[in-house]
Amino acid sequence: MRVKGESVFGDFAYVPVDIKTGSGLEENDWGADRPNQAYMAQMNFYAFLLEDVIQRPVREGYIFNARKQFIKYKLSPHGDALQNVLTKIKKMTSGFSEKCEPVISSGCGLCPWQSSCRTWAEKKNDLTLLFYLGEKMKYGFYEIGIYSIEELATVDLAKLLPQIESAKRKKFFYSSVGDNLIKSLITRAQLYLQEKNGDSANAYIIRKKPNFPKTKKEIHYDIEDDPLGEFVYMHGFWIIEKNKDSYYHAITATREKTEKKIAEKLWDFFAENKGVPIYHYAPHEKNICKKLMEKYNLKKDIYDSVFGPDGSAIDLYQWIVENTDWPLTSYSLKAIAKYTGFNWSADDAGGANSIAWYYDYLDGNDAMIDKILIYNKEDCMATAHLKKWFENKAL
Missing domain, CATH: 1.10.150 (DNA polymerase; domain 1)
Known part of the structure; x- marks a missing residue:
């Protein structure tokens, strides 16, 4: 993109711009937004090449995202991050195999290698x-x-x-x-x-007995969303009540424009179940709900009642990481649940396929929504399975 400044071409310069389906931002370990690190690596490389063309430093670039926003990146094309990658690539292409x-x-899941x-x-x-x-x-x-x-x-x-x-x-x-x-x-x-x-x-090793709350009702929550398109299309719950049959409840977006509507229904659901333990796996649900709250101006007190410091949400993944050890590469829901005896009915069950099924549904294949509902239901049930499994094993 042409900008004001000086370069070998005259009284103007250029900065790199890339178009991405994602937002250009991601969460760090503390839940705060930062530039997407994969995009950052690309942008730094573009800047590295561009400097040689325009004969001047390039210290900024932009991602044009799915929301039609320009996200500014501060670039360091000569910083350690990019230079280490370039050094490694040069060694690999020259036949030098040490440390390559x-x-x-977790990034291996969709890789053909x-x-x-x-x-x-x-x-x-x-x-x-x-x-x-x-x-x-x-x-x-x-x-x-x-x-x-x-x-x-x-x-x-x-x-x-x-x-x-x-x-x-x-x-x-x-x-x-x-x-x-x-x-x-x-x-x-x-x-x-x-x-x-x-x-x-x-x-496996369980180092600490779980101290999950003893209640007459508990909820197991799982979200289906497209992280690149930044669109949440399903909130699913497996609901367990004492002396009642457990059942599944889902709030589903029938079209992309209904994300706000199902977010509002989600907030109503949280309000109706205030104080009921809501189990989820990893911080994804917490982070997505925070973004929905900010995006649609939803009530913060309801968010805090679930995900705040004294909220009712319980992250099973966090408990597992802190208190157990396993012979596994991944501590994902599927890895741990399958290892402890839970199985999904679909051989192709997975988050990436769920997204593909949803867009097939939007294109007119109505049968796909039932497939997503089954997958989401089983994700919720897997969380319930793990909670019960740990309680029984720790007795």
Whole structure:
């Protein structure tokens, strides 16, 4: 995009602009908005190339998003983030393989190389098969001399911790990595080997008995939405009441323009069930409801009654991460629920497919809405299954 300034072309310059279906923003670990980091990497690369053309620094760019908004990005094309990526790419293209191995993560789900990388990782007992052990930590362990799950499972914690502190000074571990996380990773390595050797029935650890509220009614909540189009099309609930049959309730957008209407119905539902425990899995429901509140000027006191500091919402994912260990790469709802015996009826059940089904429905395939309702219902039921499973196992 042409802007005021000076460049090799005269009294004007250029900045990079990219069109994206997403908002251009994402949430950080504290729920605050920040530039989408994948988009940021692209924009920095555009700026890096553009500087060579216009012969002047490029320090800003814009994302034109699905809401027809320009989101300004502050760019650092010569910063460590981009330069590290470029260095890695150059090494890979030159045949240099050190520290260019697959890294198994939550981002692998839709990648066509997933099966190949997973096969390689399982053959090598790669460290990133353990939950929360990512690329930076993997090469941190390499720096120390730990190259596999077997080696991590048998390491002496007392000797390992000083080595990690030394590796941190070389930027191999995040400074926030603490002793408890390292201890959990060792435990997860041991559980992974235990499960791999055939003892899957006992390959988990529950460190703390759950203290879920004892009530006559509880609700299990799951959202279906398109994060790129920033559109919420379903709020689903599995409702359990004492001495009554459990049942499913859904609030569904029949067309894209009805998002506001179902958000208002959701707020009515929250008001009608004030004080009733509402279980959800991961912060997605909390964050989406906050955005809906701000987008449609919904009552904050109702939001706070559910998701505020003293609200009725209970995040099962947070409890699981803080109090349990598993031999799994992912602690997603599907990973944990399937491991504990819950199954979905559709082989292709998943969030990405739910979005595709919904747009098929909007295009006239009415049967798709029933498929989404079943999938959402089973997600809600999976949360209820986990809550009950942990209560029974901790007795």
